[in-house]
Amino acid sequence: MKKIYEKNEINFALIWIAVYVVSLSIGDQLSDSMGISKLFTAPIAIALTIILYLWIVKNNLREKYGLCPFQSDFKTYLYFLPLVLLSSTNLWWGWKQNLSLPETLLYIVSMLCVGFLEEIIFRGFLFKALSKTNIRQAILISSVTFGLGHIVNLLNGSAIPETLLQICYAIAIGFLFTIIFYKGKSLWPCIITHSVVNSLSVFANENAHTLQNSVAVSIFLCIVPIGYSLYILKKDGN
DSSP states (O other): OHHHHHHOHHHHHHHHHHHHHHHHHHHHHHHHHHTSTTTTHHHHHHHHHHHHHHHHHHTTOTTTTTOSOOOSOGGGGGGGHHHHHHHTGGGTTOBOOOSOHHHHHHHHHHHHHHHHHHIIIIIIIIHHHHTTTOHHHHHHHHHHHHHHGGGGGGGGTOOHHHHHHHHHHHHHHHHHHHHHHHHHSOSHHHHHHHHHHHHHGGGBOGGGOOHHHHHHHHHHHHHHHHHHHHHHHHHHOO
16 A cells, blocks of 8 residues: 555545445445445444554654644634534434434444545545645645545435535535645544534434425535635635
């Protein structure tokens, strides 16, 4: 793995994107075939998380990929209150126990790992590799790639309108997370927010998920990240 990384960091990032998407898609399909949500996905996600974390630590890359303390004044970032707002969206229309307790635990474990993996792969590996030549291009590509990656949800049974909305706000959120990492040098705020958003989705009231509500949440999830990103860029300097 280190030889591939040293030879070409962009290819290394793309390989990990492919491994991540394929592995978790297979895990979801196997879990669904057994009738137990995330039964196989959780162990796969845990294994990938451990592998990546240990590899980063072994090669002394924690600071490069943001597994270090936040390096800017929290006040400048409004104490991350906009991230708290983003984390709350899955509970806007109430909450519901959608899965059994074992399945809920498996789901939460999976989503915690997904938050870590996606931030390391897209904000860490891909952004850092691209930023060597052009920062603005790196921010754009890593954000758009992160958003488009959600098209895989179509394979897992998601409706086309909801998936398209998800792609739009995932690009906006990806842009925000990249700005936070770029300016604050730490991925932890992004990892934590990402993991919380994903985990709370298991408690979302699916009966209230009308197209109108989905559009309202999507607009919010586009406006807040873009507005917050512009605020950070203005306060922290371009």
